[in-house]
Amino acid sequence: MFIGVTGYNHESSAALVDENGVLVDFYREESLSRIKGDKSFPKRSIQKLLITNNLKKKDIERVAFYERPLSAFLHIAKEASLHMPRSLSLLTHQFRNFNRSSVSCYLDFLKFFRGLETKLIYSDHHLSHTLTALAYTNTKKDICSVVVDGFGDRSTASISQIVDPTEINELWECPYPISLGLFYSSITDYLGFAINEGEYKVMGLASFGDSKSNSARLVRGLMDWDSTSNEIISDMSYFDYHLSTSNSFSNKLEELLGPARNPFVRLVPGDSDFQRCADIARGAQDLTIYLLEKIFTHAHKITNSRRFLFSGGVSMNSASIDSLAQLSFVDEIIIPPSPGDAGCAIGAAFYCYIKSNYYSDFNISKPSLFPSRKEIRNDEFITEQIVSNEFSVLQRDEDDAFLKAAELIAEGEVIGTVLSSSETGPRALGNRSLLCDGKNKEAVENLNNVIKNRSPFRPTAPAMRYEIAQKYYRLRPEIYECYKSMSATCKCFEENVSLEFPTTHVDGTARVQIVENNSSLDKLLSILEPMGIEILANSSLNVSGDPTCFDLVDGLMVCSRTKLRYLLTDIGLLKRKK
């Protein structure tokens, strides 16, 4: 058995791969600690891997950490040192927290899982991203990997050529501190949204902006592609992320674009500052698409490949994928369901697996979209009193529960689900979701505003079968796999009814989810379609700011804390009493 872990600098997680190359289990630390974006050493996740899979430490052959700790540390320190004394507080912070950085991974294993520290090896940050993505392809040879994130352990973007899983040659990199990911985060921060979380909001907001506006043009000019040296170039004086622990952008950016937004003031369409912010977001989105197209074009030029893996935080920018799919040389783009750093635990676990079977046959199986094992403990027993006091059980039998849930959806209700195994994250694909009739405007509004309190400019995703999606949306076969994990948006056909669907964004796009066969949503839709409902609006089951629900207790808690009334679970369909 092989374990991969991430943590410290970015969200932590742990993955388990068996000796047949199958991803058997995966947890994000935030799912278990309930602390969104938890970066601490993933001890709960590792513990859970061991307990749920009935493993002793001796059953673990190797453990891989997803990056090279000292490399990440030194790159940041070196860059900051070039800007002393301005960067002194960042340097002080770096050196003072040395023992809390990923350098202490070994010590944490020693402290919490004595015995495993001797089995610890280190992958490379972008290699971990690449291997994660590679696992989700059908053929694991002759493909090009593009990784674009904030910062790995050496670089902020890279291109490598995968000959086979034992030969992955890096051909191009974008060195820190120039970073498309950190640029996008800085704009997120400038617009008053939280870094690592508000990026989705910027992407949604961009659709309200005008590419030709002055603000958009100014943002668009912050970075560029130098086609002689094939490098990303940027005037770093607009950014502070490489110099400061608290500021990602500099005063100069505020001089250029106007004052940053107060994070406590909610941004609503129609506000006086709304258009300026939307234009800035538009500029950031345009620049992102432009640079990604350049990176992909360069990747094709140096590898000759027509098939691409795309991962790293920037690949979560689902609004840019449709443009990439239209590049003439692209035959296929694969984005793993968890392309950010948390997903790297999967790549790190496969790294151990490949390393251990280097000279023999090995076989990496394509992981499930729902890899987290279900709890062994008896949910029904432990939640007995919570359920009997706070909920009524409408249907216990699984088929009856699904049927009743479908009827409720048809009546315009919103249903929460806590079913079977959990998604890889960050997107809920049906097992930890909030669902309603995707064409019922009132129901979708209820889901968005009453239950989730979502920003008014963030659209909700529609989920449906492939045959249905074809009627409404311009799907691209190059990114078919991406639709299964909601990784790409697509355009509605012109003059199509879908333009009026409440799940369609202002710019006529939707983040479609193509439902997998035999999944919970597939089952629900097979009941709903004869009732005339072919599209479900699908959002993650959580209170805003919290991680997506993990277990039944979390689901019951969301019901108790919000106006959500129905919960479809493995113990039946529940209705909140009060």
Add this chain to the structure above:
Amino acid sequence: MKKSQSELNVFYETAHAELASALEMLAACKVTESPKQAFGYFMHAKDEYNHARSFFEMLSKRGKRASIEIARDFRFTPPSLITKGYISKKGFLIETMNLKDFIAFVYTNELLAKSSFENILILVGHSTHESRRISSIMADELRHHGMAKKFFLNHYPDLQPWQLMIYRTKETIHNKGRKIYDANLKFLDRLLTPLYRAIAYLAGTMAMKLNLNEFKRKGKNLMNISSSSIL
């Protein structure tokens, strides 16, 4: 300026504390083997989540009025629950304490929480919407305290009320101690900051000379780089 900052800080820290309590109770709910206790912890967690939400709302109301520089300092990021020490790096209390100590801890802390709200009541002014909300939170805390006490006496009938008093005194001292320790640490930090900065300056001067070309991987097979090196 200073005043609004310290006021924001009160709501900011209290919201952290309440959210941390919610997570502690949720964790206890998931760990216990008894459905009855699970229900108790569940309802307690729900209350604490609501308290946290109230304080976040009060924070947000004041944050909107503050200057952007100040407001930015009081943005909530969940991982700060750990870095600020509201949730221990070692784990949730239920994972690191025995049940008896855990209940005693809840019992005492609910009372301490209630008394700290009295100070916030002064901040928000009397007979406002916020003061009514805080009063109702205080009533919740008293109820939690009562429940913990009842639970404690039910499960440990041999323990006399005076023993609970001891627990309470111990925890109060502990809590005060924590505050003094925290204050000392902050003081020490201020004292040592110039030293830290001087060291960082020196280390920075050395870092400047680092040649990171060694880390370049262009043209290399990433699968062949030594897997035992942290560099």
